[in-house]
Amino acid sequence: MEYRAWISIPNFPSAEGDAWEPFIDYMEAAHGEFGPVLGWESGRLANLVMSTDAESPTEAAQVLFAAAADGLRAVDLVDLYPSAVKIELAEDEPVPA
Numbered sequence: 630m631e632y633r634a635w636i637s638i639p640n641f642p643s644a645e646g647d648a649w650e651p652f653i654d655y656m657e658a659a660h661g662e663f664g665p666v667l668g669w670e671s672g673r674l675a676n677l678v679m680s681t682d683a684e685s686p687t688e689a690a691q692v693l694f695a696a697a698a699d700g701l702r703a704v705d706l707v708d709l710y711p712s713a714v715k716i717e718l719a720e721d722e723p724v725p726a
Contacts, residue, residue: 631719632689633680636697636711641675649675651704659703660696677711686716 642648663679683689
């Protein structure tokens with residue numbers, strides 16, 4: 630089954646700063662198969678949205694959480710760590726032709 634995750638990263642540099650670009654560039658290069666998208670909920674709370682095929686929501690959370698942590702380490706944002714993961718089934722509607 631395909632699962633989508635919203636991974637919260639508190640104290641992430643704001644959207645106006647430079648730090649998020651290397652992070653999302655790395656995520657797209659190293660973990661592009663998960664379709665990473667980065668956004669901000671409020672202030673400095675970033676949400677990284679990704680999806681993957683997995684046997685269970687737990688497996689999906691583990692894989693995507695590890696990818697997010699890898700991205701933070703790779704761009705030297707080692708003081709940050711994902712704090713929460715929300716998982717749901719990815720039930721996208723087909724786009725009409």
